[in-house]
Amino acid sequence: MSDLSKVRQRQLAAAPRGVGFMCDFYIDHAKNAEFWSTEGKRYIDFAGGIGVLNTGHLHPKVQAAVAEQLQKFSHTCFNTVPYELYAAVAEKINARAPIEGDKRTMFVTSGAEAVENAVKIARAYTKRRGVIAFNGAFHGRTNLTMALTGKVAPYKIDFGPFPADIIHAPYPNELHGVSIEAALEGLKQIFKCHIQPTDIAAIIIEVIQGEGGFNVTPDAFLKALRQIADEHGIVLIFDEVQSGFARTGKMFATEHMSVKPDLITMAKSLAGGFPLSGVVGKEAIMNAPVVGGLGGTYAGSPLGLAAANAVIDVIEEEKLCERANTLGERLKERFSQLKADIPAIADIRGLGSMVAIELTQPGTGEPNAELTKKVQQIALENGLMFLTCGQYYNVIRFLYPLTIEDAVFDEALDILEAALRQAQ
Numbered sequence: 354m355s356d357l358s359k360v361r362q363r364q365l366a367a368a369p370r371g372v373g374f375m376c377d378f379y380i381d382h383a384k385n386a387e388f389w390s391t392e393g394k395r396y397i398d399f400a401g402g403i404g405v406l407n408t409g410h411l412h413p414k415v416q417a418a419v420a421e422q423l424q425k426f427s428h429t430c431f432n433t434v435p436y437e438l439y440a441a442v443a444e445k446i447n448a449r450a451p452i453e454g455d456k457r458t459m460f461v462t463s464g465a466e467a468v469e470n471a472v473k474i475a476r477a478y479t480k481r482r483g484v485i486a487f488n489g490a491f492h493g494r495t496n497l498t499m500a501l502t503g504k505v506a507p508y509k510i511d512f513g514p515f516p517a518d519i520i521h522a523p524y525p526n527e528l529h530g531v532s533i534e535a536a537l538e539g540l541k542q543i544f545k546c547h548i549q550p551t552d553i554a555a556i557i558i559e560v561i562q563g564e565g566g567f568n569v570t571p572d573a574f575l576k577a578l579r580q581i582a583d584e585h586g587i588v589l590i591f592d593e594v595q596s597g598f599a600r601t602g603k604m605f606a607t608e609h610m611s612v613k614p615d616l617i618t619m620a621k622s623l624a625g626g627f628p629l630s631g632v633v634g635k636e637a638i639m640n641a642p643v644v645g646g647l648g649g650t651y652a653g654s655p656l657g658l659a660a661a662n663a664v665i666d667v668i669e670e671e672k673l674c675e676r677a678n679t680l681g682e683r684l685k686e687r688f689s690q691l692k693a694d695i696p697a698i699a700d701i702r703g704l705g706s707m708v709a710i711e712l713t714q715p716g717t718g719e720p721n722a723e724l725t726k727k728v729q730q731i732a733l734e735n736g737l738m739f740l741t742c743g744q745y746y747n748v749i750r751f752l753y754p755l756t757i758e759d760a761v762f763d764e765a766l767d768i769l770e771a772a773l774r775q776a777q
């Protein structure tokens with residue numbers, strides 16, 4: 354039995370099957386947009402730990418900031434013994450978040466925890482119970498965020514019951530036959546048949562659906578949600594856990610839109626590989642929960658905050674928003690040209706470097722999950738790691754580090770093009 358098979362056997366004997374994984378190898382080390390397996394094979398990382406590594410694996414400045422913090426202290430629990438770093442990063446976020454007026458930022462650890470806290474804050478502010486989320490949304494794996502998630506398999510299977518008063522509305526997706534008008538009509542039906550708008554605490558939506566297929570939410574729909582929220586005193590939450598921190602060519606994807614939310618959730622690339630998440634929002638809403646109502650043992654870890662402090666500087670110093678646009682354009686241009694040769698390419702979409710390719714059956718237009726999986730497998734064998742997404746598992750998504758070297762980026766696109774040609 355090879356060493357690799359032995360490790361795999363140990364893993365399967367020691368950990369449950371529910372913790373899925375994609376690769377049949379184990380990582381040894383990583384640098385910027387590349388990593389190496391324990392067997393010495395090199396891979397280009399277009400998954401970025403699911404959108405966490407906009408500044409790359411172990412960016413020297415992020416690594417140095419965390420190492421420096423580690424010389425001082427690693428943990429106190431901010432609710433017990435506070436540290437200045439919390440205020441420093443909150444100030445940085447407040448100065449950049451596309452939300453009107455005076456702002457406050459709080460920190461926790463995971464994306465799901467940020468979403469949980471945004472809902473808690475909205476409920477405390479409005480003293481209401483209901484939350485509207487959207488079909489195809491992904492908000493996390495905790496009980497509340499599973500309930501908010503609009504995709505059953507594999508996230509919700511056998512895990513109920515879920516909290517009450519969470520209602521899913523249709524998400525506008527022209528490619529899959531849901532117009533903006535139909536989605537708004539769905540909301541009207543909810544208000545008529547399920548819950549009155551004045552019982553709704555929050556509407557939560559991804560500016561660009563991540564897991565749902567890198568669907569850019571139409572500006573007109575967000576505008577309509579803003580109007581509904583204003584009319585009925587509902588808190589509007591934009592979940593930017595995946596789309597934030599330069600991925601879309603802006604610090605926050607919200608900046609592409611003509612409306613601003615009341616709260617924004619963030620995580621993933623906020624701290625370049627160290628666990629940190631947060632909620633930023635209007636002062637009056639953020640200050641609604643009572644003293645002691647927010648927090649957690651690891652909430653706002655000093656190591657995560659040290660990383661985030663450096664990440665924000667790196668994004669600005671290295672102009673990663675511009676880089677996201679440049680790389681995204683190159684990718685879109687290259688694969689648009691391939692459409693004639695590879696008719697399965699039905700759509701290439703996204704903002705900045707939050708780009709995806711949707712694959713369908715030529716002729717019928719049916720989602721082509723089988724082909725998508727095949728392309729992914731061939732690319733992985735040839736040294737390119739990427740993730741898929743979408744309600745129908747037929748979307749290739751790109752979450753490469755924005756710090757990726759040009760030559761490595763081009764090499765990855767060559768591998769992807771070859772995999773698409775071979776698989777079809």
Ligand SMILES: Cc1ncc(COP(=O)(O)O)c(C=O)c1O
Pocket residue numbers: 403463464465466468491492493494559563564592593594595596620621
């Ligand atoms: C939009 C969005 N919200 C929330 C989450 C949950 O984040 P986490 O896995 O860190 O809990 C994710 C994770 O992919 C996400 O993409």
